[in-house]
Amino acid sequence: MFQSNYSLASLNSFGIKAFAKLYVEVRTISELSKVWQSPQYRTAKNVLVLGGGSNLLFTQDFDGLVIHNLIKGTSTKAENDETTLVTASAGENWHHFVMYCVQKQLGGIENLSLIPGTVGAAPVQNIGAYGVEIKDVMVSLEAFDFQTGKIVTIQKEECAFGYRDSIFKRFAKGQYFITAVTFRLQNVGYHKLNVSYGAIAQVLQEMQVVNPTIADISQAVIHIRSVKLPDPKVIGNAGSFFKNPEVLQEKCDEMLKVYPKMPFYDSPIASHKKLAAGWLIEQCGWKGKNLGNAAVHNLQALVLTNPGNATGKEIKELAIAIQQSVWKKFGVTLETEVNIL
Ligand code: EPU
Numbered sequence: 001m002f003q004s005n006y007s008l009a010s011l012n013s014f015g016i017k018a019f020a021k022l023y024v025e026v027r028t029i030s031e032l033s034k035v036w037q038s039p040q041y042r043t044a045k046n047v048l049v050l051g052g053g054s055n056l057l058f059t060q061d062f063d064g065l066v067i068h069n070l071i072k073g074t075s076t077k078a079e080n081d082e083t084t085l086v087t088a089s090a091g092e093n094w095h096h097f098v099m100y101c102v103q104k105q106l107g108g109i110e111n112l113s114l115i116p117g118t119v120g121a122a123p124v125q126n127i128g129a130y131g132v133e134i135k136d137v138m139v140s141l142e143a144f145d146f147q148t149g150k151i152v153t154i155q156k157e158e159c160a161f162g163y164r165d166s167i168f169k170r171f172a173k174g175q176y177f178i179t180a181v182t183f184r185l186q187n188v189g190y191h192k193l194n195v196s197y198g199a200i201a202q203v204l205q206e207m208q209v210v211n212p213t214i215a216d217i218s219q220a221v222i223h224i225r226s227v228k229l230p231d232p233k234v235i236g237n238a239g240s241f242f243k244n245p246e247v248l249q250e251k252c253d254e255m256l257k258v259y260p261k262m263p264f265y266d267s268p269i270a271s272h273k274k275l276a277a278g279w280l281i282e283q284c285g286w287k288g289k290n291l292g293n294a295a296v297h298n299l300q301a302l303v304l305t306n307p308g309n310a311t312g313k314e315i316k317e318l319a320i321a322i323q324q325s326v327w328k329k330f331g332v333t334l335e336t337e338v339n340i341l
Contacts, residue, residue: 001024001025001035002022002023002024002038002040002065003022003023003024004021004022004023005019005020005021006019006020006022006023006066007019008020008023008050008053008058008062008066011050011053011068012053012054012056012057012058013052013053013054013056013116013232013236013237013238014056014057014058014232014236014237014238014306014310014312014315015232015236015306016057016058016236016306016310016311016312016315017311018058018060018061018062018312019061019062020048020061020062020064020065020066021045021061021062021063021064021065022040022044022064022065022066023065023066023068024040024065024066024067024068025068025070026067026068026069026070026071027070027071027072027091028071029071029144029151029179032067032071032144032177032179033144033149035067036144036146036149037149040065041065044064044065045063045064046062046063046064046065047064047065047066047067047146047174048062048064048065048066048067048341049067049069049120049177049178050066050067050068050069051069051090051091051117051118051120051121052093052094052116052117052118052121054116054117054121054232054238054239055117055121055125055238055239055337055338055339056238056338056339056341057238057312057315057316057338057339057340057341058312058341059311059312059313059315059316059340059341060312060313060341062341067177069090069091069118069120069177069178069179070091071089071090071091071120071179071180072089072091072092073088073089073092073180074086074087074088074089074092074097074100075087076104076106079184081187081190082186082187082190083184083185083186083187083190084104084106084184084185084186084187085139085182085183085184085185086101086106086182086183086185087180087181087182087183088119088180088181088183089119089120089179089180090118090119090120090121090177090178090179090180090181091118091119091120092118092119093117093118093119094112094115094116094117094118094119094121094122094127095113095114095115095116097109097119098110098112098113098114098115098218099113099218101183101185102214102215102218103215105187105188105213105214105215106185106186106187106188106191106214107185107186107187107188107190107191107192107193107214108132108136108137108183108184108185108186108191109132109134109137109183109185110193110214110215110217110218110221111129111130111131111132111194111197111200111217111221112127112128112129112130112132112134112221113218113221113222113225114221114222114225114226115127115129115239116232116238116239119180119181120178120179120180120181121178122134122181123138123141123159123161123166123168123178123181124166124168124169124178125164125165125166125169125337126159126161126162126163126164126165126166127164128163128164129221129225130194130197130199130200130221130224131194131196131197131200132194133161133163134161135156135159135161137183137184137185138156138159138181138182138183138184139155139156139182139183139184140153140154140155140156140181140182141153141154141159141178141180141181141182142154142178142179142180142181142182143176143177143178143179144176144177144179145175145176146174146175146176146177147175151179152176154176162268163243163244163246163267163268163274164243164337188213188214191214193212193214193217194217195212195217199224200217200220200221200224203220203223203224204216204217204220207219207220207223227299228299228300229297229299229300229303230297230299230303230305235297235305235306235307236305236306236307236310237297237303237304237305237306238304238338239303239337240277240278240302240303240337241302241303241304241319241336241337241338242277242281242302242319242322242323242334242335242336242337243277243334243335243336243337244265244274244275244276244277245274245275245277245280245332245333245334245335246267246269246272246273246274246275247272247273247275247332248271248272248273249271249272249273251331251332252264252273252275255275255330259283262275262276262279263275263276263279264276275332277302277326277334278300278301278302279301280326280329280330280332280334281296281301281302281322281325281326281334282301283329283330284322284325284326284329285325286301286322286325287301290307291314291317291318291321292310292314292317292318293306293307293308293309293310293311293314294306294310294314294315294317294318295307295310295318296318296322304318304319304322312340316340319336319340322334
């Protein structure tokens with residue numbers, strides 16, 4: 001069951017060639033429990049729970065044990081006329097799960113269509129797109145606690161969700177192996193579609209859709225993402241490499257005096273505004289540029305890519321060069337969204 005010196009190249013969406021010292025796949029909780037009790041787990045220097053590998057950058061081989069979450073399964077439970085609870089195992093592909101819900105005409109996650117990765121990884125960074133975040137629809141999750149070897153239920157309120165943030169990136173980092181996530185979705189007829197994001201309304205118009213359905217919104221999002229974002233199966237990438245920075249309102253005002261067309265958004269943090277990292281990076285001249293074998297996507301500067309032979313180190317060097325440029329030009333710090341190992 002354990003494999004040594006295992007290639008992770010096909011298991012990370014950047015397509016970086018890296019090896020795990022030890023690798024194991026788990027398909028059930030009882031398999032996970034056996035791994036947890038094994039000497040290999042007990043003596044591992046580091047442990048990495050791997051889902052879709054779509055938010056990871058390997059800058060070196062992984063000196064430890066990689067546990068690949070392949071626990072599958074989805075179930076639904078009618079709650080009342082308006083809502084249905086849907087539980088998906090953490091190893092399910094996120095987009096397949098969204099399509100399953102769209103097909104059942106359950107509303108709430110259609111704006112999150114085509115996001116790479118697994119269901120289990122979604123709460124870790126509170127994935128979001130086109131006006132919806134996972135925190136808006138999640139009820140609770142089940143997780144295997146590495147400290148006790150027991151399954152626990154964690155309610156949404158306990159996750160301390162923020163913009164691309166949760167306890168699983170902070171004090172609970174490494175403590176849990178998420179096994180399943182439960183969502184409360186709206187039944188057709190009770191769901192209010194979220195078309196607040198400008199591009200969605202525009203695409204619906206182009207599609208000549210007047211009364212959009214859940215499936216129409218999903219199609220519109222798939223269209224927008226396919227046009228702007230590179231398909232990781234074709235060009236290695238991990239979506240947005242940086243978070244959109246949140247700055248004080250005064251700082252934003254100051255920047256607007258110099259750059260009146262700069263995009264900015266309200267931030268959940270009072271007295272702050274959120275800036276568009278992609279715009280800042282483009283202004284620094286990085287869009288479509290390369291550094292060594294690493295590149296900045298030519299249609300969305302927030303996405304760093306591996307067009308073929310980049311190493312993780314080269315992508316990290318490009319990220320640092322971008323952070324330095326943005327700091328020098330705007331005095332704004334860009335934080336990475338991707339987990340760099
Ligand atoms: N922009 C530029 N140049 C660029 C990229 C963007 O000027 O190269 C400008 C756009 O014109 C727009 C603004 O920046 O005015 C925002 O761009 P966009 O709508 O493409 O969204 P984003 O802020 O770059 C965020 C998420 C995406 C998510 C989209 C849509 C983060 C870090 N990224 O990107 O999430 O799909 O909004 O909601 O919050 C991801 O996390 O991996 C991801 C793709």
